[in-house]
Amino acid sequence: MRKRARRGQRSTQDPFAVIASNLSRLVEPVLLYLLATDQAHYGYQFLEAANDFAITDAAIDAGVIYRTLRGLEETGYVVSSWAPSASGPAKRIYELTPAGLAHLKRWAAVLEQRGRAMVYFAHLCADL
Amino acid sequence: MRKRARRGQRSTQDPFAVIASNLSRLVEPVLLYLLATDQAHYGYQFLEAANDFAITDAAIDAGVIYRTLRGLEETGYVVSSWAPSASGPAKRIYELTPAGLAHLKRWAAVLEQRGRAMVYFAHLCADL
DNA sequence: GTAAGCTATATGTAAAGTACATATAGGGAG
DNA sequence: CTCCCTATATGTACTTTACATATAGCTTAC
Numbered sequence: 001m002r003k004r005a006r007r008g009q010r011s012t013q014d015p016f017a018v019i020a021s022n023l024s025r026l027v028e029p030v031l032l033y034l035l036a037t038d039q040a041h042y043g044y045q046f047l048e049a050a051n052d053f054a055i056t057d058a059a060i061d062a063g064v065i066y067r068t069l070r071g072l073e074e075t076g077y078v079v080s081s082w083a084p085s086a087s088g089p090a091k092r093i094y095e096l097t098p099a100g101l102a103h104l105k106r107w108a109a110v111l112e113q114r115g116r117a118m119v120y121f122a123h124l125c126a127d128l
Numbered sequence: 129m130r131k132r133a134r135r136g137q138r139s140t141q142d143p144f145a146v147i148a149s150n151l152s153r154l155v156e157p158v159l160l161y162l163l164a165t166d167q168a169h170y171g172y173q174f175l176e177a178a179n180d181f182a183i184t185d186a187a188i189d190a191g192v193i194y195r196t197l198r199g200l201e202e203t204g205y206v207v208s209s210w211a212p213s214a215s216g217p218a219k220r221i222y223e224l225t226p227a228g229l230a231h232l233k234r235w236a237a238v239l240e241q242r243g244r245a246m247v248y249f250a251h252l253c254a255d256l
Numbered sequence: 257g258t259a260a261g262c263t264a265t266a267t268g269t270a271a272a273g274t275a276c277a278t279a280t281a282g283g284g285a286g
Numbered sequence: 287c288t289c290c291c292t293a294t295a296t297g298t299a300c301t302t303t304a305c306a307t308a309t310a311g312c313t314t315a316c
Contacts, residue, residue: 087283089292260313260316273301
């Protein structure tokens with residue numbers, strides 16, 4: 001990673017918070033997508049990949065990624081196993097389950113609907 | 129209002145929470161928009177109008193509306209005044225300020241960008 | 257006249273979610 | 287040996303949200 005993942009300041013400052021910054025819960029579908037497309041299979045790799053991702057322009061917090069991955073495992077959308085590394089610490093490798101892929105598809109349907117509604121709303125506002 | 133605004137259950141249940149349910153912070157731009165278009169000028173009216181609104185399909189919590197309106201007033205995006213009612217309790221009437229309109233425009237720009245990103249992402253997922 | 261029900265605003269509080277900090281540890285470069 | 291990068295994990299304060307509840311004016315039905 002090029003940079004030490006600068007912390008995205010928000011909360012009291014940024015009024016567009018949830019949608020504009022980290023897109024909060026969208027971390028979940030992004031992780032599932034990266035897994036589904038073999039772009040990432042462990043935490044640190046997700047951290048790099050997710051930060052280059054379109055929907056999320058701010059740096060994603062490492063803590064959020066590791067905790068989200070654990071949550072996905074608890075609900076059975078991913079499974080994990082340890083893989084020793086030749087150079088560096090061991091990695092926890094994640095794999096997508098069929099249930100996880102189905103969950104990603106549901107996310108896609110929701111995001112499409114909501115995304116369209118947001119664009120539509122934006123156009124309504126632009127006409128003011 | 130036809131119905132007593134059934135509470136939108138989510139949290140532990142609904143995994144699509146933020147985006148799928150109340151769209152959380154989107155309450156703010158929706159309120160500003162309703163004000164800008166003279167569709168609502170006080171809390172209870174926002175409650176009715178916002179629930180018929182496209183982006184938010186779940187019932188919006190009254191507490192969130194009143195607190196959001198107060199927040200908008202603190203930041204100078206709206207101003208309020210009391211208006212007595214011939215039939216029923218007094219209403220706190222809100223008006224949009226120029227700063228509030230500008231804020232709504234900024235919201236629109238953000239929502240358009242994010243909405244497009246979400247639709248794009250949804251299509252990526254659909255191809256899996 | 258009083259109880260029920262609608263309009264209307266407001267706040268208390270527990271739970272959930274996020275940001276930021278920090279702890280731990282393996283391995284390579286100098 | 288020290289510094290830095292990779293890699294995972296957790297503590298915690300803060301913010302946001304959901305849901306409940308309190309208050310009160312007015313209207314309609316009994």
